[in-house]
Amino acid sequence: EPEVTQTPSHQVTQMGQEVILRCVPISNHLYFYWYRQILGQKVEFLVSFYNNEISEKSEIFDDQFSVERPDGSNFTLKIRSTKLEDSAMYFCASSEAGVGGNQPQHFGDGTRLSIL
């Protein structure tokens, strides 16, 4: 069964440094998402991406965050200047085209980001 793959599985970064989290969505999917889960808290929506542009973003997704689909397979999340509070598990998800949001999202195994 096709999978969403994320790399790296664990990223340790010094505060203030830039970090790029990478995702390869399922190949025929057209909608892409990033979520995060701070330890002990809910899974939170960050951003959705369709047709090479952001569809929706949450309040968390401020100017320090950006997303990109640099080629036909990768989908990246960049945090420009990391803060301690960015430490979390980051999940990438993708879904097929469909009517609105009723297509299920398929998730990767996540990248654990630790900011020191």
Place this chain on the structure above:
Amino acid sequence: AQSVTQLGSHVSVSEGALVLLRCNYSSSVPPYLFWYVQYPNQGLQLLLKYTSAATLVKGINGFEAEFKKSETSFHLTKPSAHMSDAAEYFCAVSDGWGKLQFGAGTQVVVTP
């Protein structure tokens, strides 16, 4: 705005007993509802989804959920728990535009 509330952060069940995980939703539009499961060190795996077809939805691994509009609920059940069902379970709602709002999760422990 959409939201879900999962009642009970931890549930302990005996192997072979009924599993019941509760989820109540709030939505200003007809919701799309999902249950996901997360095994240790893994991502979120879709168990089942409700998209306004049948109110009783069957998913993988013997799980099912019933949509009750009058109670704004979407509880997840499995008639007989297995040791492999030990995991964290998340209820989620979508407004139809893709973004998922997750509940806080329920950790299921299965005892022999």
